[in-house]
Amino acid sequence: MLSVDRLRVLHAVAVHGSLSAASQALHVTNSAVSQQLTKLEREVGQPLVERTGRGVRLTDAAELLVEHTARILSMVQRAEAELEAHRDDVVGHLRLSATPTAVRGLTPHALTSLREAHPGLRVEINEEEPHESVPSMARGDADVALVVDWEGAPLELPAGMSRAPLMEDIGDIALPADHPLAHRELLELDEILTLPWISWSRGSICNDWLYDMIRSRGAEPLIVHTVEEHQTKLTLIAAGIGAAVLPRLGCGPIPEGVRIVPVQPALVRQVYVFWRTESSRRPAIRAVVRALREAAAVYTD
16 A cells, blocks of 8 residues: 555655755655655555656656645545544644735734634744745645735636635835925826836736736836835835835835825735635634634724
8 A cells, every 4th residue: 555645755756846845845854755755666666766967857657646646635635624624623733825914914913813712723824925825835835825916917826726805905105205296195096107116026926016007007117126025125215216016014114214105096905815625624724714814804994
């Protein structure tokens, strides 16, 4: 009989592309991964990996086995969820992938609530951008993902996922205090299109959204810097270097020299959680979603 634990190891190698990456994902040593693969090869009576320089390549037999393994692991996860639901105990270890602004804005309240209500549950946060959370969920590296997407640019989720909306997050415009538009109480969207922008990192959904939003209104984005951390952006803006869209969720202190001005039509992000549908019966999943909803309600009150 094939070992499910060894099949997990093979699946991790297939998903992550190397023994070292698989060992990091599984939180074990490279040697442990190699040993489990060797034992699995003895069980199936065929080689499963071939050395290729510094990496490995799965054999045809391994590729076939991985296809079945994905279905087996899905069934195991479903069985584990049903067992948890039968016990109705909110316990164990749950991995939450969350975008940075949501980590700052929502998870402190949610984790405090969960710790008080369910001391047997350990929630591990991994800060990731939405484009990283989706593959994390698909690989099984996360149990729940807390993400945002911009209005008009929805995040595409893999099949077999369930989602729950939490809140809308508004983006304002952060300007140097001496900028000609900084004294205004409200800006029209067309007035900000030619600003020198401090955007998010290249390839992120927020950076892509900013480009698309400006181009959709007939202008070409002037990106002068790409900076991920909001507080770093605000420091640059206070020095008179550029402007930025500043989401309200998780927004920290506004330094002197920066003026925050809303814009119309509003720049809106949707904040929501998603998880594998087959895990919907897990009490821990339901508890985390409920805690995040409560945190969002407190934040928007």
